[in-house]
Amino acid sequence: MPTKVPNAPESWYRTREGLGIWPHRGKVAAVGVGLSPTARRWDGRPETSVGAWSILALRKAMEDAGVSPDQVDGLVMAQDTATGSPWPPGKPVPEDFLTTFQPTDDPLDGLTRLSAEWILQNTPELTNVKFTMYGPGCMSNAIVVAAQAVGEGLTDTCLVLKGWHNLEGRYYVGQGAAAEDTIAGRAKWTTGWGTVACYPTAMHFEAYCRKYGVTRDMHAPFVVNSRKNGLLFPEGFYAQHRPEPLTVEDYLSARWIAKPASLLDNDLPICVSAAYLFTTPERARDMKQKPVYILNHASDRIKIRSVMPTLEETEECAASNARKLYEGAGITANDLSFEGMYDGFGQFHVFHLEGLGFRGVKRGDALHFFQTDISIEGWNPVSPSGGNIGSGRTRFWHHTDAIQQIQGRAGKRQIWRKAEVGVTGGPFPYGGNFTVWGATPG
Amino acid sequence: MAILISFDIDGTMEFGDPPGGITLEMVRRAQELGFLIGSCSDRPPSAQQALWEKHDIRADFVAPKHGLDEVKSRFEADDYLHIGDRDTDQQFAERAGFRFYWAYDAIHEPWLTLGDAQDLP
Amino acid sequence: MPKQSPIPDELDRPFWAACNEGRLVIQHCTRCDRLQHPPEPTCAQCGSADNLEWRQVSGRGRIYSYAVMYDTPVTVLQADQPFNIVVITLEEDPGIQMLSHLPGTTVDQVPWGASVQVEFETTPNGQKVPEWRVVG
Numbered sequence: 001m002p003t004k005v006p007n008a009p010e011s012w013y014r015t016r017e018g019l020g021i022w023p024h025r026g027k028v029a030a031v032g033v034g035l036s037p038t039a040r041r042w043d044g045r046p047e048t049s050v051g052a053w054s055i056l057a058l059r060k061a062m063e064d065a066g067v068s069p070d071q072v073d074g075l076v077m078a079q080d081t082a083t084g085s086p087w088p089p090g091k092p093v094p095e096d097f098l099t100t101f102q103p104t105d106d107p108l109d110g111l112t113r114l115s116a117e118w119i120l121q122n123t124p125e126l127t128n129v130k131f132t133m134y135g136p137g138c139m140s141n142a143i144v145v146a147a148q149a150v151g152e153g154l155t156d157t158c159l160v161l162k163g164w165h166n167l168e169g170r171y172y173v174g175q176g177a178a179a180e181d182t183i184a185g186r187a188k189w190t191t192g193w194g195t196v197a198c199y200p201t202a203m204h205f206e207a208y209c210r211k212y213g214v215t216r217d218m219h220a221p222f223v224v225n226s227r228k229n230g231l232l233f234p235e236g237f238y239a240q241h242r243p244e245p246l247t248v249e250d251y252l253s254a255r256w257i258a259k260p261a262s263l264l265d266n267d268l269p270i271c272v273s274a275a276y277l278f279t280t281p282e283r284a285r286d287m288k289q290k291p292v293y294i295l296n297h298a299s300d301r302i303k304i305r306s307v308m309p310t311l312e313e314t315e316e317c318a319a320s321n322a323r324k325l326y327e328g329a330g331i332t333a334n335d336l337s338f339e340g341m342y343d344g345f346g347q348f349h350v351f352h353l354e355g356l357g358f359r360g361v362k363r364g365d366a367l368h369f370f371q372t373d374i375s376i377e378g379w380n381p382v383s384p385s386g387g388n389i390g391s392g393r394t395r396f397w398h399h400t401d402a403i404q405q406i407q408g409r410a411g412k413r414q415i416w417r418k419a420e421v422g423v424t425g426g427p428f429p430y431g432g433n434f435t436v437w438g439a440t441p442g
Numbered sequence: 443m444a445i446l447i448s449f450d451i452d453g454t455m456e457f458g459d460p461p462g463g464i465t466l467e468m469v470r471r472a473q474e475l476g477f478l479i480g481s482c483s484d485r486p487p488s489a490q491q492a493l494w495e496k497h498d499i500r501a502d503f504v505a506p507k508h509g510l511d512e513v514k515s516r517f518e519a520d521d522y523l524h525i526g527d528r529d530t531d532q533q534f535a536e537r538a539g540f541r542f543y544w545a546y547d548a549i550h551e552p553w554l555t556l557g558d559a560q561d562l563p
Numbered sequence: 564m565p566k567q568s569p570i571p572d573e574l575d576r577p578f579w580a581a582c583n584e585g586r587l588v589i590q591h592c593t594r595c596d597r598l599q600h601p602p603e604p605t606c607a608q609c610g611s612a613d614n615l616e617w618r619q620v621s622g623r624g625r626i627y628s629y630a631v632m633y634d635t636p637v638t639v640l641q642a643d644q645p646f647n648i649v650v651i652t653l654e655e656d657p658g659i660q661m662l663s664h665l666p667g668t669t670v671d672q673v674p675w676g677a678s679v680q681v682e683f684e685t686t687p688n689g690q691k692v693p694e695w696r697v698v699g
Contacts (some may be wrong), residue, residue, distance in 0.1 A: 029698055030584060040452075040459050040460065041460065041583075112599040124669070170528075170529075170530075171635045171636075173634070173635075173636045174636060174638045174641075178635075178636040178637045178638060179638045180567065180572050180638075181567060181568060181639060181688075182568045182569070183567035183568065183570065184569075184570040184572065184686060185572070187600045188569045188570075188575070188601075189600075189661075189662070190568070190662065191636070191637070192567045192569065193566075193648050193662040193663075193664065194632050194635035194636075194637045194646065194648060194664075195635075195648055195662070196632065196634060196635060197631070197632055197638055199632070199648065203628045203629060203630045203648075204628070204632035206628050206629060206630055207627070207628035208630075210675060241459055242459065242485070242489065244485070244486060244488070244489035245488070246486055246491065247486070247488045247490070250485070250486035250487055250488050250489070253486075253487060253509070254486070254506060255484070255504050255506055255507055255508040255633065255634075256508075256631065256633040256634070257633060257634045258630040258631065258632050258633065258634070258643070259630060259631040259633060259671065260630065260646070261630065263484055264486070281608060303607065305599075305658040305659075305660075306599075306600055306601070306658060306659050306660040307601060307650070307660040307661065307662060308602070308660065309649070310627070310660075311628070352564055362621070401535070426586060547649075
């Protein structure tokens with residue numbers, strides 16, 4: 001049992017251009033995928049807690065890969081599982097949860113956060129895990145950390161995990177510092193003015209539309225297409241609970257959160273967990289699914305000049321990120337079969353897409369590109385997973401989809417052209433972690 | 443007396459996510475009394491329409507949650523009610539000049555007495 | 564419109580004290596000759612804490628971009644929704660930003676790129692904050 005699980009060292013992240021080919025290119029493979037069910041909010045039962053669903057996702061990933069639990073020697077995960085509404089202060093932890101699972105020192109472990117200790121205590125069949133590490137925040141980070149760990153030889157059969165819980169209450173509204181009459185710390189310069197999470201992106205998008213002479217309604221086809229793709233994701237929230245396509249009119253009539261960002265530019269917080277199984281190409285040969293090779297990873301550590309990133313900083317960061325991704329993988333934008341960059345907030349995708357230069361899209365072009373065929377049936381499949389817009393807020397549908405696309409088992413989402421190289425990641429175009437996936441080692 | 447009732451869906455209607463206490467029977471009863479009924483919800487309007495049709499109810503209107511004022515302008519009524527479970531329901535209702543009922547109070551169908559001109563609590 | 568009242572701390576106390584005197588000051592690194600905002604313990608460029616001072620600026624700026632808030636998390640601002648939140652850049656250095664509700668300008672009628680002038684608004688605890696108004 002690990003005593004103190006560390007975060008990944010900063011040196012593991014490829015944050016600069018000019019680093020050359022990733023030394024572990026093609027030496028790490030994703031094989032298994034496991035997903036829990038989804039729910040809009042936690043229903044209070046131990047068996048649907050984020051801890052329980054994370055264990056379920058881990059077991060499914062092992063089963064999917066054809067790996068027995070005792071073969072697993074690594075676990076990389078994100079601890080944070082919050083979606084925006086906190087555990088009410090003073091509310092007791094349900095007794096049946098405490099009796100169903102072995103607790104750690106933190107009684108909310110497994111309910112509103114997730115430690116590696118909790119997972120290992122409550123997944124007793126994982127008897128040989130010797131490497132544990134956190135990739136904080138998103139699955140995008142955990143993937144980068146796990147890829148590096150396998151590449152470095154620290155683990156050769158590694159589970160990668162991210163869970164989300166969602167409790168009653170509104171997304172950060174009227175909570176904590178936002179409910180106070182006074183404001184302290186750095187929030188004095190930002191959130192104290194009333195900004196919400198999507199504000200910077202809305203502000204960028206306003207500047208973007210003016211700079212390039214485009215209009216918000218041109219974003220609608222992307223949102224409609226994303227939901228369409230999401231409804232083809234059987235594990236997704238909307239496919240399971242609200243099989244509702246979106247129309248352009250739905251998008252344009254949605255209420256504003258921070259105009260020009262509306263409710264449908266914001267993603268829906270949900271409960272869900274996902275796990276992947278990463279391994280070496282040698283070990284992957286004996287597993288059940290086709291290996292998907294990791295060709296590179298890259299991360300942004302943007303230093304913004306002032307209160308919030310500008311449009312220009314955002315555009316340059318996204319472009320620099322793409323250069324890093326291509327350089328380390330030894331590919332160009334022309335090699336991409338598809339892209340699965342993050343979309344929660346929807347307008348992120350505009351900046352990600354232009355940064356990548358996907359299908360030759362240049363700055364100011366993305367909304368024009370959205371007026372063309374971006375469906376999975378066409379040559380230019382944009383966000384074939386449907387992302388958060390298509391399946392709810394997880395920040396991992398696009399990774400799951402990339403693995404399944406290249407394995408050729410994305411079901412009804414399978415893109416029409418051959419899926420050979422894809423790029424995924426997020427969250428921000430001005431900061432995040434990104435991965436290049438390939439059908440061959442490179 | 444023409445009365446229009448708007449229902450939120452999630453947390454309000456029995457087919458919402460989470461399910462609320464307002465049943466389809468209550469809606470049908472209101473409709474049989476001649477009330478105009480429909481929904482104003484954060485579900486997309488096309489999805490709201492599909493939900494009513496799935497439950498075999500002909501809704502007079504569907505609108506996004508902030509669309510109550512537009513509903514009011516489309517339909518002439520003596521009284522406008524919105525039933526919901528969130529503070530946003532209350533805010534949008536009051537801003538549009540609707541009387542607001544919390545879903546947990548509305549399960550008593552206070553609108554049934556409106557035809558007799560009894561005042562709402 | 565009523566705002567949350569800022570609580571000055573060790574790092575930014577001179578900024579807020581100047582606001583109470585009707586002056587706008589920004590942290591400045593004398594070695595790099597570079598402004599920085601929000602205040603930091605060290606210069607973001609040279610890393611030194613020894614060359615930071617507070618420099619008074621003109622209080623003139625421009626509108627960079629904006630969004631209109633319809634669903635703010637901040638309780639004291641909710642009654643005034645929707646409202647503008649505008650990103651202002653300073654005349655002395657367009658890389659330096661401040662946020663503003665742009666008093667005097669109708670919601671969603673923000674004049675793109677317009678010149679603005681700082682003014683100081685008193686918050687409920689008596690602390691003044693910089694606000695910006697369109698000029699010219």
